[in-house]
Amino acid sequence: MNDANIADVVTKVLGEYGAPGAVSVAALTAKSPDGKSNSSADADVVARMVAKAIRDHAGTAQPSGNAATSSAAVSDGVFETMDAAVEAAALAQQQYLLCSMSDRARFVQGIRDVILNQDTLEKMSRMAVEETGMGNYEHKLIKNRLAGEKTPGIEDLTTDAFSGDNGLTLVEYSPFGVIGAITPTTNPTETIVCNSIGMLAAGNSVVFSPHPRARQVSLLLVRLINQKLAALGAPENLVVTVEKPSIENTNAMMAHPKVRMLVATGGPAIVKAVLSTGKKAIGAGAGNPPVVVDETANIEKAACDIVNGCSFDNNLPCVAEKEIIAVAQIADYLIFNLKKNGAYEIKDPAVLQQLQDLVLTAKGGPQTKCVGKSAVWLLSQIGISVDASIKIILMEVPREHPFVQEELMMPILPLVRVETVDDAIDLAIEVEHDNRHTAIMHSTDVRKLTKMAKLIQTTIFVKNGPSYAGLGAGGEGYSTFTIAGPTGEGLTSAKSFARRRKCVMVEALNIR
Ligand code: NAD
Numbered sequence: 001m002n003d004a005n006i007a008d009v010v011t012k013v014l015g016e017y018g019a020p021g022a023v024s025v026a027a028l029t030a031k032s033p034d035g036k037s038n039s040s041a042d043a044d045v046v047a048r049m050v051a052k053a054i055r056d057h058a059g060t061a062q063p064s065g066n067a068a069t070s071s072a073a074v075s076d077g078v079f080e081t082m083d084a085a086v087e088a089a090a091l092a093q094q095q096y097l098l099c100s101m102s103d104r105a106r107f108v109q110g111i112r113d114v115i116l117n118q119d120t121l122e123k124m125s126r127m128a129v130e131e132t133g134m135g136n137y138e139h140k141l142i143k144n145r146l147a148g149e150k151t152p153g154i155e156d157l158t159t160d161a162f163s164g165d166n167g168l169t170l171v172e173y174s175p176f177g178v179i180g181a182i183t184p185t186t187n188p189t190e191t192i193v194c195n196s197i198g199m200l201a202a203g204n205s206v207v208f209s210p211h212p213r214a215r216q217v218s219l220l221l222v223r224l225i226n227q228k229l230a231a232l233g234a235p236e237n238l239v240v241t242v243e244k245p246s247i248e249n250t251n252a253m254m255a256h257p258k259v260r261m262l263v264a265t266g267g268p269a270i271v272k273a274v275l276s277t278g279k280k281a282i283g284a285g286a287g288n289p290p291v292v293v294d295e296t297a298n299i300e301k302a303a304c305d306i307v308n309g310c311s312f313d314n315n316l317p318c319v320a321e322k323e324i325i326a327v328a329q330i331a332d333y334l335i336f337n338l339k340k341n342g343a344y345e346i347k348d349p350a351v352l353q354q355l356q357d358l359v360l361t362a363k364g365g366p367q368t369k370c371v372g373k374s375a376v377w378l379l380s381q382i383g384i385s386v387d388a389s390i391k392i393i394l395m396e397v398p399r400e401h402p403f404v405q406e407e408l409m410m411p412i413l414p415l416v417r418v419e420t421v422d423d424a425i426d427l428a429i430e431v432e433h434d435n436r437h438t439a440i441m442h443s444t445d446v447r448k449l450t451k452m453a454k455l456i457q458t459t460i461f462v463k464n465g466p467s468y469a470g471l472g473a474g475g476e477g478y479s480t481f482t483i484a485g486p487t488g489e490g491l492t493s494a495k496s497f498a499r500r501r502k503c504v505m506v507e508a509l510n511i512r
Helices: 003-017 025-030 043-056 082-096 101-116 118-132 137-150 188-201 212-231 247-255 268-275 299-315 328-340 349-359 375-381 421-431 446-456 467-471
Strands: 160-164 167-175 178-182 205-209 239-242 259-265 280-284 290-293 323-327 343-345 392-396 412-418 438-442 460-463 498-506
Touching (some): 082 178, 082 247, 101 188, 101 212, 118 137, 118 212, 188 212, 247 268, 268 280, 290 299, 299 392, 299 438, 299 467, 323 328, 328 343, 349 375, 349 392, 412 421, 446 460
Parallel strands (some): 178 205, 259 280, 343 392, 438 460
Antiparallel strands (some): 160 167
C-alpha cells in the first residue's frame, strides 16, 4: 500500500468518525503509538495510524448521538456527570477498536504496572482501609498484588478456527463496547484493577461506579490508570468514573443507552438491579462459604487454614470461611486446634448475646460499622480485651443461628456439629443458600470431596486449603475479584467481557 492509498483509507475512516479536515500522511507517519516506523504499511499499521489520527482529533471529533461531552469537566478520567463519563468512554472505545492487539497488551501491562508500583500498592491498600474503615492493610497488599499479577490479559482471548473445502472461519472474542462496572467497598481497588485489565484486554472501555464509601481511593486509582494509559498513547478515557459516586449515578449508568454490558460486584440488591435492566449483565453477588471438616481430615492443618482464611482481610473476601460444619468425632479436637491457632472461643450464652447485639441489625443482617473489623476490635466492643494473637471469634451454635445463616464479613466463625460427613455436606449446601459462590472442605476421602464438589455447585471449591487459595493466593490458576455465581460466568476474565463473533472466508485459506 502506498502513501496515497493510506491517505484514502485514513480520510475515509476519519470521515466515518466525523473528524474534520484532511489528514497529512506525513503527520500520521511521524510517530505511531508503539514508536515503530510506519513505513511497512500493512493493515495493522494503518489501523494504528488511524487510531492516532482520531486521538489527535478527539477534542473535536463528534461520533453519533449527543457526544458533545464537556471535556472541560474531564480530569484524568473523572467526570462531573455520568452522561459525560459514558459519552467519553464511548468515544474512547471507538478509537480503541483501531488499536492493535500489541497496543492492548501494552495498555493492560500499564494497568498492572500502576498497582504493582510499590508506593502505589502501599498507598492504595492503606487508603482503602482508612476510607472504608474495613479490612487489614497487609492483606490488602496481597489482594491488590494478586489482582495486578494474576488477572488474565489478552492471552485469555483464544481463537477457534474451522477450515475445510468451504474456506476458513474464525470465531473470536470481540468487545462489547462500553461496560458499566459497579464495585464494592470490600475490594474497592482490587476490583477496579481486575475489571480494568479484563475489560480492556477484551477491547472494551469501562465506566466505574464505585461504592460511595470507597470514593477517594477509587477515584485516585482511576486517575492513576488514566495517567499511565495516556503516557502509553492509549485513547483517552478508556477507564472513567464520576466525581460523586452515588446510587443515582449508578442508576444513570445502568440506564444509559451507550452502556452495552453491566457488571455488578456486590450484594444481592445491585445484582438484582443490573439483571432487571434488560441489558447483558454479569452478577457477582454475595456468598456464605461453608467449610466442612470430616473425620479423615488433617485436623491440625485444617484448623490453621481455617483461621488464616477466615481472618484474611478481616473476613471481607466473599470467598472467606463463614461457618464451620464439623463431624462430631473430630469437633472437639478441631476446636482445640482452632484455639491453638488464634481463635477466641465464646461459651457463655450471655456473652454470645452481647456479640449478637453488637454485630447484627434488627433485621438480622450485619451492622455496617462492624463489617471488616478485626476480632480484637469486635471483642473490645463487648468489654473483652485480647492481644493481637487472637484472629477469629469462635462459638458452637445450632444450625439456625443467624451467625450461620447470614453473610457477616467479619472474623466471627460459628461451628455446627453434625453426626456424619454426609450430614455435613447436606447442611453446607443448605447454608450456602444457592449462591453458587464458594465452599471449602477438609478431608482425605476423595469420594466425599467429590460428592460435596458435585452437589454444592459453587464456582470455587477449595480442598484442604484456606479459602484464599481459590483467589489464586497459594492455589494454582488465575485470579479474579468478580466471581459471577448468579449469572454463571463464574471466574470472570477477559473472555467474560467479550462477544463470540464469527468471520467467514469462503473458498480460501484451507491449506490441508
Ligand atoms: P453493596 O451491595 O452494598 O455495594 C456494592 C455496589 O453496589 C456499591 O457500588 C453500591 O454503591 C452499589 N449498590 C448497592 N445497592 C445498590 C442499589 N440498590 N442501586 C444502585 N447501586 C447499588 O456491597 P458491599 O458491601 O460494597 O460489598 C459486599 C458484598 O459484595 C457482599 O455481599 C459480598 O459477598 C459481595 N461481593 C461479591 C463479590 C463476588 O465476586 N461475587 C466480590 C466482592 C464482594
